[in-house]
Every structure is written in C-alpha cells, then in structure tokens.
Amino acid sequence: MKLQTARGVRDIPPEEKIVKNKVVESLTSMFERYGFLPLETPIIERFETLAAKGGAGTASDALKETFTFQDQGKRKLGLRFELTTSLARYVAQNPTLKLPFKRYEMGPVFRDGPIKLGRYRQFWQCDVDTIGTSSMLADAEILSLAETFFDYWKLNVVIKVNNRKLLNGILTQAGIKNKENALIAIDKLEKIGVDGVKKELSERKYTSVQIKNLFTFIQENRTLQQITKIITDDEGKEGIEELKELFSYLNVLGVKNAGFDISMVRGLSYYTGTVFEVFLKKGNVTSSLAGGGRYDNMIGDFMGGDRIVPAVGIAFGIEPIMDVFKEKAALGVGSIAKAYIIPINTVQESLQVAQQLRSAGINTDFALGKKGVSKSLQYANALNIPYVIIIGENECKQNKVMLRDMKSGSETLLTVSEVITKLR
Amino acid sequence: MKLQTARGVRDIPPEEKIVKNKVVESLTSMFERYGFLPLETPIIERFETLAAKGGAGTASDALKETFTFQDQGKRKLGLRFELTTSLARYVAQNPTLKLPFKRYEMGPVFRDGPIKLGRYRQFWQCDVDTIGTSSMLADAEILSLAETFFDYWKLNVVIKVNNRKLLNGILTQAGIKNKENALIAIDKLEKIGVDGVKKELSERKYTSVQIKNLFTFIQENRTLQQITKIITDDEGKEGIEELKELFSYLNVLGVKNAGFDISMVRGLSYYTGTVFEVFLKKGNVTSSLAGGGRYDNMIGDFMGGDRIVPAVGIAFGIEPIMDVFKEKAALGVGSIAKAYIIPINTVQESLQVAQQLRSAGINTDFALGKKGVSKSLQYANALNIPYVIIIGENECKQNKVMLRDMKSGSETLLTVSEVITKLR
Numbered sequence: 005m006k007l008q009t010a011r012g013v014r015d016i017p018p019e020e021k022i023v024k025n026k027v028v029e030s031l032t033s034m035f036e037r038y039g040f041l042p043l044e045t046p047i048i049e050r051f052e053t054l055a056a057k058g059g060a061g062t063a064s065d066a067l068k069e070t071f072t073f074q075d076q077g078k079r080k081l082g083l084r085f086e087l088t089t090s091l092a093r094y095v096a097q098n099p100t101l102k103l104p105f106k107r108y109e110m111g112p113v114f115r116d117g118p119i120k121l122g123r124y125r126q127f128w129q130c131d132v133d134t135i136g137t138s139s140m141l142a143d144a145e146i147l148s149l150a151e152t153f154f155d156y157w158k159l160n161v162v163i164k165v166n167n168r169k170l171l172n173g174i175l176t177q178a179g180i181k182n183k184e185n186a187l188i189a190i191d192k193l194e195k196i197g198v199d200g201v202k203k204e205l206s207e208r209k210y211t212s213v214q215i216k217n218l219f220t221f222i223q224e225n226r227t228l229q230q231i232t233k234i235i236t237d238d239e240g241k242e243g244i245e246e247l248k249e250l251f252s253y254l255n256v257l258g259v260k261n262a263g264f265d266i267s268m269v270r271g272l273s274y275y276t277g278t279v280f281e282v283f284l285k286k287g288n289v290t291s292s293l294a295g296g297g298r299y300d301n302m303i304g305d306f307m308g309g310d311r312i313v314p315a316v317g318i319a320f321g322i323e324p325i326m327d328v329f330k331e332k333a334a335l336g337v338g339s340i341a342k343a344y345i346i347p348i349n350t351v352q353e354s355l356q357v358a359q360q361l362r363s364a365g366i367n368t369d370f371a372l373g374k375k376g377v378s379k380s381l382q383y384a385n386a387l388n389i390p391y392v393i394i395i396g397e398n399e400c401k402q403n404k405v406m407l408r409d410m411k412s413g414s415e416t417l418l419t420v421s422e423v424i425t426k427l428r
Numbered sequence: 429m430k431l432q433t434a435r436g437v438r439d440i441p442p443e444e445k446i447v448k449n450k451v452v453e454s455l456t457s458m459f460e461r462y463g464f465l466p467l468e469t470p471i472i473e474r475f476e477t478l479a480a481k482g483g484a485g486t487a488s489d490a491l492k493e494t495f496t497f498q499d500q501g502k503r504k505l506g507l508r509f510e511l512t513t514s515l516a517r518y519v520a521q522n523p524t525l526k527l528p529f530k531r532y533e534m535g536p537v538f539r540d541g542p543i544k545l546g547r548y549r550q551f552w553q554c555d556v557d558t559i560g561t562s563s564m565l566a567d568a569e570i571l572s573l574a575e576t577f578f579d580y581w582k583l584n585v586v587i588k589v590n591n592r593k594l595l596n597g598i599l600t601q602a603g604i605k606n607k608e609n610a611l612i613a614i615d616k617l618e619k620i621g622v623d624g625v626k627k628e629l630s631e632r633k634y635t636s637v638q639i640k641n642l643f644t645f646i647q648e649n650r651t652l653q654q655i656t657k658i659i660t661d662d663e664g665k666e667g668i669e670e671l672k673e674l675f676s677y678l679n680v681l682g683v684k685n686a687g688f689d690i691s692m693v694r695g696l697s698y699y700t701g702t703v704f705e706v707f708l709k710k711g712n713v714t715s716s717l718a719g720g721g722r723y724d725n726m727i728g729d730f731m732g733g734d735r736i737v738p739a740v741g742i743a744f745g746i747e748p749i750m751d752v753f754k755e756k757a758a759l760g761v762g763s764i765a766k767a768y769i770i771p772i773n774t775v776q777e778s779l780q781v782a783q784q785l786r787s788a789g790i791n792t793d794f795a796l797g798k799k800g801v802s803k804s805l806q807y808a809n810a811l812n813i814p815y816v817i818i819i820g821e822n823e824c825k826q827n828k829v830m831l832r833d834m835k836s837g838s839e840t841l842l843t844v845s846e847v848i849t850k851l852r
Contacts (some may be wrong), residue, residue, distance in 0.1 A: 013471075256776045369462070
C-alpha cells in the first residue's frame with residue numbers, strides 16, 4: 005500500500021504551521037481587540053442547508069464542488085464550502101441572539117474542484133462579520149481592524165473601497181440593464197485597461213452610447229468628488245452618501261490607507277453596499293490579502309425572507325498572508341524551541357536546568373536518547389533552534405552550563421540565571 | 429426548510445468558544461515550552477489509509493464509524509476518526525524527517541456513531557507525540573508537560589502510571605494466555621472492586637488458580653517495590669525497569685502527582701510500554717483529562733513492518749478540561765471585550781477614544797447603530813463586558829469619559845489615560 009494524502013489536500017509541516025499559527029494568533033488578537041466574539045460551527049452541514057436558496061451555494065459553483073455523503077441514518081450531508089452559510093444558519097437558529105452579533109470564525113472549508121497551483125480541496129477561511137446593523141460604523145470598524153492588523157506587521161497595504169449601490173446607479177444612469185456582465189468587465193479595468201474593458205463590453209453587445217456613458221464615470225482615478233457631481237440616479241446617490249459617511253469615520257479612526265476605487269467590483273453577487281479589498285503595495289504577493297463588503301439581503305433571504313438582517317464582513321486570506329510572512333523573515337517567525345539542551349553524562353542535572361528554563365517561560369527542547377554531541381548539534385541546527393546548552397561533568401562542577409550561539413558558533417560558560425536573562 | 433445543524437454535530441457558541449480557545453492556547457504554549465512542533469494534517473484522508481492494517485482503524489470500531497465518500501474522480505475517501513493515523517502516514521511519507529520528531533496537533537475528528545449525552549459526531553482531539561526514540565526521557569517529558577499544564581491552572585490532578593510489559597508479565601506469570609479479556613476485567617478494579625473483578629474473571633472462564641495468582645500482584649495499592657519482589661517473568665521485569673527509570677526522571681523533573689497504579693490498563697490495544705491517565709483529585713469531572721502511553725509497534729506496522737518506529741504520546745481531552753474550566757469561574761475566562769463604548773451624540777470623539785484604548789492593548793467594543801443608552805447597557809451586560817464607557821457632550825467638554833463598572837454599577841469621571849491605567 006502506498007501511503008499518501010488524498011488528492012488535492014496536503015499536510016502543513018511544522019516550519020509552515022509555525023507561520024500559520026503566527027498569522028492566526030495575531031488575527032485573533034486583533035479581532036478581539038475590536039470586540040469580535042469567536043464562534044465554531046461544524047464542518048459537516050446538512051446538504052439542504054448548503055443548497056439553501058439565497059445562500060452562496062446557489063449563487064456560485066460552490067455547490068457543484070461540495071463533497072457530499074450520507075450518515076448511517078441515510079441523511080444527506082456535505083462538507084462546508086465556506087463559513088458564511090453556517091453563520092446564516094446559526095443566526096437563524098438563535099433568534100434571541102443579541103444584535104449586532106459580531107463574530108469571527110476560522111477553519112477549514114472544502115471544494116471538490118479541479119486542482120491548480122496553490123489551489124487545494126481543503127483550505128482555511130477566516131471571516132469577521134457584524135450581523136444586524138446597517139450602520140456604516142460597522143463597515144468602518146472592520147476596515148480599521150484590517151488596517152491595524154497590517155500596520156502591526158509593518159506591511160504597506162492599500163485598501164480599495166467602493167459601493168455596489170453606486171455601481172448599480174452608474175449602470176442605470178448609463179442605460180445598462182444587464183448589469184452583471186458589465187460588472188464583470190469593469191472588474192478587469194486594472195488588469196486589461198480602458199481599451200480592454202471597452203472591447204469586452206462591445207463584444208458583450210453593449211451599445212457604444214452605453215459604453216461612452218459608463219466611461220464618464222469609471223475612468224481610471226475618478227475621485228468620489230468628481231462622481232458626486234455627475235451622478236443623478238437615486239441608488240447611486242445613496243451609494244455616494246454611504247461612502248462619504250464611511251470615509252468620515254475612517255478619517256476619525258485614523259485609517260490612512262483606504263481609498264475610493266470605482267473599478268473595484270468584487271465578484272460575488274450577494275454584495276449590496278460597501279465592497280473592499282486589501283492589497284500589498286509592493287512585493288511579490290499580488291493577490292488580495294483580505295476582502296469583503298456589505299450583504300444586507302443574503303442572511304434574510306437564506307432564512308426564508310421574513311426578516312431583513314443587514315450584515316458586513318471581511319475575509320482574510322490566510323495563505324496569501326502566510327506568503328507575505330514567509331517573504332519577510334524579519335517578521336520574527338522562527339523555530340519553536342529557543343534552547344536545546346545536550347547532556348553529556350549529566351541527564352539529571354540537565355533535566356533540572358531544562359525545568360528552570362521552562363519555568364522562566366523559555367521554550368526548551370532536550371536531547372532524548374543516546375545521540376552523540378555532534379549528532380545532537382545537527383538536530384538542533386535542522387530544527388533552527390538558535391541556542392544549544394551543553395552540560396558536561398566539568399560544567400556541572402562549576403555550577404555552570406555552556407551556551408552555544410548556533411548562528412555565530414561562539415560558546416560561553418554561564419550560570420543558568422545568566423542564560424535565562426540572555427534568552428528571555 | 430428548517431434550518432438546523434446536521435445530526436450529532438453542534439455549534440460552539442461564543443461563551444463556550446472563549447473557554448475552548450483559552451484551553452487550546454494554554455495547551456499550545458505548554459507544548460511549545462517543551463519544544464514540540466505544530467503539524468496540521470488534512471481532515472480528509474484516503475479510505476485506504478484509514479483502513480490500513482496496524483492502524484487504529486482495524487484495531488477498533490473507528491473504521492465502522494468512518495464517514496466515507498468519493499471525490500469527483502471516484503476516489504474513495506473518509507473523514508479522519510483520530511489524529512494518530514495521519515501522523516503515522518506523515519512519518520511514513522517523510523523518510524528524511526529528523527528523529528525524534530516531537531509534534532502536537534489539535535483539530536476535529538469524526539465518528540458516525542450512535543449519539544449519546546456528550547458524545548458528538550465531530551469532536552476535537554489534541555495529541556502530543558514523540559516519534560523515534562525508545563528513551564524513557566520522552567515518556568518523562570510528556571508527563572512533566574502534563575503536570576506543568578495542570579499546575580499552571582492550579583488544578584489538583586493525579587497521574588496514574590503503569591506499564592503494559594509489566595501487566596503482560598504478571599498475566600504470563602499467573603498462567604493466563606487470553607490476556608485481552610483479563611486486562612478488560614483488571615481495568616474495572618477501581619469501579620467494581622476486587623470481588624467484582626474476580627467474579628468477572630471467573631465468568632470469563634479463568635481458573636481459580638489463575639485468578640488467585642493474578643491477585644497476588646494486582647491487589648489494590650500494591651506498590652512497585654512489592655511487585656518487584658515477586659515478579660519473575662522477564663517481560664514483567666523489563667516493565668519494572670522502565671517504570672523505575674521513568675519515576676527517577678519524573679523525580680528530577682519535579683513531577684509530584686504521578687504515581688504507580690497496577691490496575692490502570694488503558695483500553696486501546698496498541699500500547700506496548702508506559703501507559704498513563706490524568707484525573708482531577710476532586711470535583712464533578714470524573715472522566716480522565718488526559719491519557720496516553722507508549723506504542724512502539726503501531727507506526728512501523730502501519731508503514732508495512734520494515735522499520736521499527738518507537739513512539740510515546742498523550743492526548744488531552746479538550747471537552748473535559750473545558751468542563752473543569754467552566755466549573756471554576758476563577759480561571760479568569762470571561763468575555764472578549766473589556767470595555768464597551770456608548771457615544772451620546774459624540775460618535776467622532778468616541779471613535780477616537782476607542783482607538784486609544786485599542787492601541788493600548790485593551791479589547792474594546794463600540795455601540796454601533798442608533799440604540800439608546802439603556803439598550804446599549806443591556807447589550808454590554810448580555811455580553812458580560814465588565815466596563816462601559818459613556819461619552820456625552822458634557823464629558824467631551826471636560827476631556828473626560830464616564831467609566832461604569834458593570835458589576836457594582838458605580839460610575840466615575842476619568843480621563844482616557846486614567847481609564848487605560850485602570851483597565852490594563
């Protein structure tokens with residue numbers, strides 16, 4: 005039998021999982037800094053829930069790519085393909101929930117789709133959502149949270165912000181009825197340029213008048229002020245008002261990197277207002293690091309349409325953020341153990357030193373078994389452990405230990421408390 | 429459509445997930461204190477892997493309770509029912525892995541079994557294992573880690589330690605060949621007493637001579653010293669030697685709560701040496717909080733039998749530990765936000781105060797939308813947030829805020845830096 009992982013999924017080995025844990029921990033502490041509460045929904049959902057009308061399942065390819073199976077009672081089940089469906093179910097099942105409900109959830113989701121480079125059948129999502137308020141304060145809070153996170157890691161990002169009501173208004177004003185295809189084309193503005201978008205629109209049978217009208221709005225670098233002057237459609241005006249309110253809050257909150265971008269559409273169709281995406285300003289990682297927006301209809305529709313449940317949320321891309329972290333060794337992500345103790349016929353004394361270091365909060369590993377010193381040094385080196393502590397009988401007699409800096413190779417004879425001071 | 433979770437799985441709501449995160453975080457930091465590395469294996473495995481001979485799947489009911497399905501390429505897959513199978517596969521797939529490989533992994537596992545109180549079809553496992561060394565130092569390290577964890581939370585535990593070689597030796601010396609059923613009976617000593625075990629053994633057709641011989645060893649409170657004197661079987665003697673070596677290390681490591689218990693068997697059949705279980709000394713939680721042992725054959729068998737890969741590990745029970753935490757409110761597990769800000773016509777100034785608190789590391793929530801003050805206070809109360817900060821125009825003029833202690837109801841007029849000092 006050949007032992008291997010299932011197709012399209014993979015192990016995350018320690019050196020990578022250390023980085024992932026760092027991303028997850030720092031996201032978590034930022035979410036909690038803003039008062040979001042943790043929630044854990046199950047990985048298995050009833051197929052009926054995943055396929056519910058109004059949910060993302062019916063609005064995308066996700067449902068086709070759902071892993072489905074039955075339990076022993078022949079109930080049809082599926083692995084979740086996103087976290088929002090489960091959130092909507094949770095809100096529906098808990099009518100006494102205090103609103104706004106501010107929650108975050110992180111965990112694996114599954115898609116039985118084609119396998120491409122960097123695309124897996126199991127991957128993590130990380131969602132932060134505020135359910136039950138239409139206040140732009142909620143949108144502002146989420147963008148402030150995102151900026152605080154990237155600031156903390158000294159990552160230079162730009163947050164592109166737009167509004168679906170404004171986009172709809174512009175399309176209406178341009179005389180365009182089939183809005184979806186037009187939005188798909190606009191979304192490509194940065195990638196294929198004005199001429200490319202115009203070409204695609206005319207291929208999609210939009211008239212030259214429609215295209216001309218549209219481009220009075222979506223020329224590159226159109227400011228909010230410029231658009232405000234020429235918009236007459238009511239929905240568009242509402243979008244403008246929302247954006248202005250949002251930017252006023254962002255200003256007070258000290259958010260510096262958020263800017264209006266009329267060509268930012270964000271594909272998924274359930275957005276109803278604010279939409280945003282976060283990109284790195286420089287570097288090799290060009291995919292968005294986070295993105296989201298307001299979806300005021302989705303949860304209510306999903307619940308059967310009696311209630312309106314406004315919502316706004318952001319999803320952080322764990323994988324692209326990990327890629328950025330990996331690029332920047334400077335982010336202080338390294339090994340787990342800070343010290344590796346090698347006893348030379350001094351197991352008892354060395355075990356005591358290990359406990360002293362651990363009590364002092366220093367992550368400490370210990371040479372198990374009967375390897376020689378040079379093998380043990382190789383092991384510490386392979387695990388990227390920065391310091392090795394060698395304890396021979398000679399050191400014991402002097403009540404000292406030999407501290408070896410694995411980077412420089414230098415060795416110093418120190419007392420245990422000197423080692424603790426140095427490593428802490 | 430009725431929105432509900434799939435049968436046998438459940439949501440973990442914020443008040444419970446906060447506790448769970450606390451348990452997970454503190455376990456993680458303890459594992460890393462002892463130099464264990466994180467690993468994440470996928471939730472989906474090939475069915476062939478789960479069913480591999482030598483693995484836990486064939487040794488237990490787990491395989492019968494595996495959720496199975498196919499991907500779109502008709503490959504047979506399953507949801508993992510434990511973490512050890514995936515660890516064994518990982519070790520097999522990575523022959524260049526530096527040994528000993530010390531790893532921890534936490535995450536959901538799945539069993540499509542009958543639903544009982546407190547038994548779910550999705551539940552978390554938390555495993556710490558040292559692969560590739562037969563040194564008793566590894567066993568000692570894991571028990572020291574466990575005690576350090578429970579000490580940290582001031583939980584009074586007892587760690588019961590035994591050895592399968594010793595048990596096998598005793599059974600051999602008592603003339604017992606069908607060892608498995610005898611072990612099942614011995615395992616019940618604490619629950620059903622000496623007479624109960626004797627009765628069960630004679631029902632299982634062991635002779636009165638065999639039972640008498642057996643009980644010269646497994647009388648309650650038999651010490652290691654007493655058993656040492658009467659054991660003659662070689663495997664039994666080896667078990668004694670291992671236990672003595674283990675306890676000598678535990679002594680040096682300062683482990684105080686570990687004791688020998690000849691009746692501790694630990695059901696699973698793949699253990700080969702040390703076995704141990706951790707229980708709370710007092711309190712309502714009587715199930716074991718952690719348990720494990722040495723399994724020197726399992727991984728090698730699983731890999732096809734060419735290599736011997738010794739291993740020792742412990743599994744922490746997230747759910748029983750959560751139950752203990754919930755019982756002891758004193759463990760400092762509470763709400764996420766420390767402060768909830770209610771602006772009264774002072775949104776801008778209040779947002780700035782929120783940012784000042786967050787920058788100072790204080791988890792801060794903010795009243796979104798247009799609720800009145802008393803509704804907002806109710807909200808903060810429902811979320812267990814200990815402090816509310818009310819900012820009206822009057823407070824703004826004085827450059828101060830009103831800090832309300834939600835427990836006592838007392839309100840104090842303070843500057844923002846005074847609030848930070850108080851809440852930090």
